[in-house]
Amino acid sequence: MNDTISGLTSAALRGATQPADAHFITIKRGPGGPPAALKHPQAPLSKITKTHCLLTLALLMAITAPRRADAQFIWIDVSYKAIVDPATGQPAAYVTPHLPQEAVRFGNAMLARYRRGYRLRLVEYFWIGGSDHPRDPSRWYPFLVGPNHELLEEEFRSDAFTNYPALYGWNPSALNVFLTVFPEGTGKSAFCAECDSGRLSDYIADGRECNASTQFTAEENFGARNLHETAHYFYLKHTHGSTACITNTSGLCLAPVPGDDDLTDTLGDVQNVGDCTCWTVENLSWTNFNKGYGALNATERELVDNVWFNLMSYHETFGYSRLTEQQLDLWTDIANSFRRHVLSGVTLYVSLEGNDGYSGLTSTTPKRHVAAALDAAAPGGGDIVLLRPGNYDERVTLTRPATLRATRAGPASLGRP
Numbered sequence: 001m002n003d004t005i006s007g008l009t010s011a012a013l014r015g016a017t018q019p020a021d022a023h024f025i026t027i028k029r030g031p032g033g034p035p036a037a038l039k040h041p042q043a044p045l046s047k048i049t050k051t052h053c054l055l056t057l058a059l060l061m062a063i064t065a066p067r068r069a070d071a072q073f074i075w076i077d078v079s080y081k082a083i084v085d086p087a088t089g090q091p092a093a094y095v096t097p098h099l100p101q102e103a104v105r106f107g108n109a110m111l112a113r114y115r116r117g118y119r120l121r122l123v124e125y126f127w128i129g130g131s132d133h134p135r136d137p138s139r140w141y142p143f144l145v146g147p148n149h150e151l152l153e154e155e156f157r158s159d160a161f162t163n164y165p166a167l168y169g170w171n172p173s174a175l176n177v178f179l180t181v182f183p184e185g186t187g188k189s190a191f192c193a194e195c196d197s198g199r200l201s202d203y204i205a206d207g208r209e210c211n212a213s214t215q216f217t218a219e220e221n222f223g224a225r226n227l228h229e230t231a232h233y234f235y236l237k238h239t240h241g242s243t244a245c246i247t248n249t250s251g252l253c254l255a256p257v258p259g260d261d262d263l264t265d266t267l268g269d270v271q272n273v274g275d276c277t278c279w280t281v282e283n284l285s286w287t288n289f290n291k292g293y294g295a296l297n298a299t300e301r302e303l304v305d306n307v308w309f310n311l312m313s314y315h316e317t318f319g320y321s322r323l324t325e326q327q328l329d330l331w332t333d334i335a336n337s338f339r340r341h342v343l344s345g346v347t348l349y350v351s352l353e354g355n356d357g358y359s360g361l362t363s364t365t366p367k368r369h370v371a372a373a374l375d376a377a378a379p380g381g382g383d384i385v386l387l388r389p390g391n392y393d394e395r396v397t398l399t400r401p402a403t404l405r406a407t408r409a410g411p412a413s414l415g416r417p
């Protein structure tokens, strides 16, 4: 699912059926003449793009025939390493060169649905381990996690990051993913988003082979899991918090009071554990709205679906296809700050409630004007200006390549209302 406007014709724009969740940025004629954006030869309209939102260009296209180009994405660089089995000198059987490629491809299909302009970029894939070094990476094959996993994760990190980055192929400007094996029943896909030690995890270790499902191939399921872990890397929590179904002394499966992720636009949720599958979409509906899923109105159903199909939920359908605005804001805030070193650019927020004295770099400190955000964008391009819903009655001169996007929360327009 591509979220750019590239390839759209004016006819397509006129005739397009607006997706249910789409909003438009409308560029209108500014006071006293055509929009200034058109006057700058270095800023073809094709650079004005938006996320899931189509750019309504019909009026402008009547004035000029702009060249088109792809939207700018913010790249999340990912470095994959396969730890080799010390006995064979080969990685786990499920780890093929195809695997990281598929993980990135599938992850990007999902990221396109979230419509913030993020994309994964596979920067490298290679094998590590198999040497005589006392801290050789193959000592982590298999990765014996378990009750002491926090300690082991710290130990791994001191090997891979602090002491022997070259031996482990640690890439300081990428998200590091290490592929190994976990013994059955002991594994975790990723290390804590927020470790007990207080250190924020900055890598992913993956050690379980995925199976194909009715929806996805094994490689796609692997990609989905990697994307889920990547969301943890951007500090997102599970929609259920740490709350799981419990079995009472009679063996009855009970759903406890739902847990949460500290965000207000995701409903309380419960994780099913093993055979204790007492939490269904009906539980989610009844607990939050006191009625069944079939009786929900459109707004309520959207809230339920946002959790049931959420990347950060644990439901069997594993839609992977949704993140809410607050989840995306958190992702963006962290991408703009703690994880900036693995990204190709930043997102600058603009809101009618903003202030041009703000940095624009966090969801709570948006710029007020699009022009101010563009001034703060990288001169060489690569940044995204994200418009909160509303009309921005201003003339904008694009002096640098930047991508304008609207959020899924509502339409944004630029120019005279």
Ligand SMILES: [Zn+2]
Residues within 6 Å of the ligand: 228, 229, 232, 238
């Ligand atoms: Zn998780």
